Amino acid sequence: MSERVLICGAGVFGLEASLVLRARGWDVQVIDEGPLPHPLAASTDLSKAVRMDYGDDDRYADAMLECLSRWRGRNATWGDALFHETGVTYLSREPLREGGFEHESFTRLRARGVAAERLDAEPIHRRFSGWREGYHRDGYFNPVGGWVESGRLVEALVAKARHAGVTVTERAAAVSLIERGGRVLGARSADGRSFEASLTVCAMGAWTPSLVPALSESVRATGHPVFLLRPSLDVAQRFAAPAFVTWGSDIARTGWYGFPLHPREGLVKIAHHGAGRVIDPETDARVVTDSQIAAMRAFVRDAMPALADAPLERTRLCTYADTDDGHFVIDRDPTRDGLLVATGDSGHALKFAPMLGEWIADACEGRDNDFTERFRWRTGVASRRGESARSWCEH
Numbered sequence: 005m006s007e008r009v010l011i012c013g014a015g016v017f018g019l020e021a022s023l024v025l026r027a028r029g030w031d032v033q034v035i036d037e038g039p040l041p042h043p044l045a046a047s048t049d050l051s052k053a054v055r056m057d058y059g060d061d062d063r064y065a066d067a068m069l070e071c072l073s074r075w076r077g078r079n080a081t082w083g084d085a086l087f088h089e090t091g092v093t094y095l096s097r098e099p100l101r102e103g104g105f106e107h108e109s110f111t112r113l114r115a116r117g118v119a120a121e122r123l124d125a126e127p128i129h130r131r132f133s134g135w136r137e138g139y140h141r142d143g144y145f146n147p148v149g150g151w152v153e154s155g156r157l158v159e160a161l162v163a164k165a166r167h168a169g170v171t172v173t174e175r176a177a178a179v180s181l182i183e184r185g186g187r188v189l190g191a192r193s194a195d196g197r198s199f200e201a202s203l204t205v206c207a208m209g210a211w212t213p214s215l216v217p218a219l220s221e222s223v224r225a226t227g228h229p230v231f232l233l234r235p236s237l238d239v240a241q242r243f244a245a246p247a248f249v250t251w252g253s254d255i256a257r258t259g260w261y262g263f264p265l266h267p268r269e270g271l272v273k274i275a276h277h278g279a280g281r282v283i284d285p286e287t288d289a290r291v292v293t294d295s296q297i298a299a300m301r302a303f304v305r306d307a308m309p310a311l312a313d314a315p316l317e318r319t320r321l322c323t324y325a326d327t328d329d330g331h332f333v334i335d336r337d338p339t340r341d342g343l344l345v346a347t348g349d350s351g352h353a354l355k356f357a358p359m360l361g362e363w364i365a366d367a368c369e370g371r372d373n374d375f376t377e378r379f380r381w382r383t384g385v386a387s388r389r390g391e392s393a394r395s396w397c398e399h
Contacts, residue, residue, distance in 0.1 A: 006031045009368060010190050010201035012178035012215065014040050016047045016154075016354050017346045018207035019161035020361035021368075022170045028365060031049035034165065035199055036190070038174030044290065046209055046323050050232065050273055051263050052154040052354040053250050055092050056118075057109040057146060063374065065112050067359060072148060074358035088155050090150040090245040090264055095128060095135070095143030098291030105256035105392050110144045120146045134242045139307050141337070151250050151263050154354055168386045173199075178208065178215055181343065188342035191215070203368060205344045209325045210285040212347040216337070223333065223348055223382045226280035227288075227321040229296040229399060232271045233314040234385075240265055242310055243272050252277075252393065253307060259395035260303055271317060274300060277351055278395045285323055292319035299399045319334070324351045327382075330391035333365050335381040344368055346383070352391055 006029050026032045035309070041048040053076060057066030073306035075087040100107040113120040122144050130135045131145070166172055176189040182198060185202065190200035206215050210225035223352040235243060244265040252261040259278030266273070276296075283290075297316065306310045327333065337343040346364045353360065353372045366373045 005361060007203065008033065008201040009205060010035065010199050010204045010355065011207055011209035012036075012191050013209060013211075014038070014042065014158075014162065014172060015045045015207065015209055016158065016161070016357050017209070017349070017360055017364065018205070019158065019165055020357055021207065021346060021364035022165045022361075023161070024266070024361035024365040025368060026165070026168045026170050028181045029371070032169075033171040033173065033201065035176040035178055035193065037177030037194070040162050040172070040174055041155055045158070045388065046325070046349060047103065047154050047158050047354055049154045049320065049322065050266060050269065051151045052179065053092070053261065053263070054087060054152050054355045055146075055148075055149040055250070057092060057094055057113070057149070057393070058098045059105045059256070060108040060112070061392060063378070064391070065116065065374070068355065071356055071358050075152070080360065082160065082161065083312075084156075086153045086160065088150045088152070088245070089148070090249040091145055091334055092149045092250040092252075093123075093132065093143060093145050094255065095123075095140040096254050097140055098142065100142045106143060108392070113144075113146055113148075118146060118148050120144050132247065134248045134308050134310060136307055136309055145249070149250065151329060152354065157354075157357065164348065177302060178206075179213065181241040183340070186340060187339075188340050189253050203342055203344065205346055205364065205368065207346040207364070209347060209349060210323045212325060212345065214286065216343070216345055218339070218383060219333070219345065219347070222327060224326045225283050225285045226324045226326045227283045227290065228276055228278065228280040228324060228351065229276045229292045229300070230273065230320040230322050231292070231297070231300050232273055232317045232319070233311055234271055234317045235265070235311055235314045239310050240270060252292065254295070255393050257397070258303075259397055259399060272311065272314070274304070275322065276300075276399045277393060279398045280324060280326070281398065283321075290321040290323070292321055296399050319398070322351075325395070326351070330394060332379050333381060334363050334375075334379040336367065338381055350382060
């Protein structure tokens with residue numbers, strides 16, 4: 005009889021892990037407070053960036069080369085093109101400098117044979133005229149990458165998990181662990197049900213410390229504003245791919261990034277990859293503040309004036325499970341048998357979805373991979389803050 009694994013959390017970490025573990029012969033149950041996709045989960049969004057642009061981080065860039073191939077394969081085999089390879093632009097108002105995110109990303113793209121194109125002010129405006137002429141002075145276009153329909157991805161993963169024989173139980177929020185003799189044997193839900201297993205995986209994102217308090221200092225919930233604008237029909241096509249693509253505008257300094265017009269929704273998403281604000285995912289309101297809206301409007305008026313008067317259809321506070329060093333935590337609890345944690349998205353995990361399941365399954369089975377050491381269990385405060393696209397300004 006196969007071993008049973010209980011996965012607490014049906015976001016991208018938990019669902020991708022469930023599929024790989026099931027394929028490896030495990031009896032898999034996933035529980036989540038639901039409904040699915042969970043409306044407050046970080047992955048339940050209109051879109052997420054898929055990029056291999058990682059500054060000076062060669063290991064993430066190499067992993068994303070493989071992930072991009074898998075994203076294309078999913079489009080081909082799933083029968084639903086959730087990944088849109090529009091390409092990406094990383095642009096700057098100053099000349100690219102050695103050591104900066106854009107310069108280091110461009111250098112590594114070219115070293116890996118990616119046909120990234122360096123752009124100065126004139127071709128930036130000519131090719132992507134949604135930007136104000138002269139707003140950016142330097143940057144590049146990378147034809148590899150784009151964005152994924154993240155909310156629809158979660159829906160597809162839930163369906164595929166159930167089809168594969170994974171038991172997915174909604175409206176079952178894990179609130180405590182079942183422990184006997186120093187070993188974790190499952191979890192209890194808020195309504196008192198017990199779910200037992202030989203291995204329990206906590207993949208609860210920003211809610212992780214509520215189940216595993218030992219990580220409360222090293223995995224924190226932070227909220228980051230997302231804005232969805234609805235341009236008029238005469239403006240919309242200026243922001244549709246290929247005339248506009250997934251972008252970052254001095255992202256490592258300002259935090260601003262966004263997407264082309266969503267082809268089904270008719271919305272332009274702009275978001276902020278910055279410090280965010282620490283929140284309690286259980287009790288704090290998921291509110292984008294007036295000052296955050298004002299900061300977005302000021303940026304848009306200056307950078308993308310055609311969108312200056314576009315109605316703000318809705319906002320969202322995207323919740324990161326943040327680690328100081330920006331790396332995920334995928335490891336067994338060193339103090340208790342039977343518990344593994346898979347968390348710490350830090351705002352850049354979904355692009356790795358096609359590999360996350362393998363990384364988590366390897367950790368469950370005690371197999372090493374190229375990221376075993378990077379994703380080790382850790383507590384306390386790290387010396388380096390975040391991955392290199394991350395800005396530490398607050399909006």
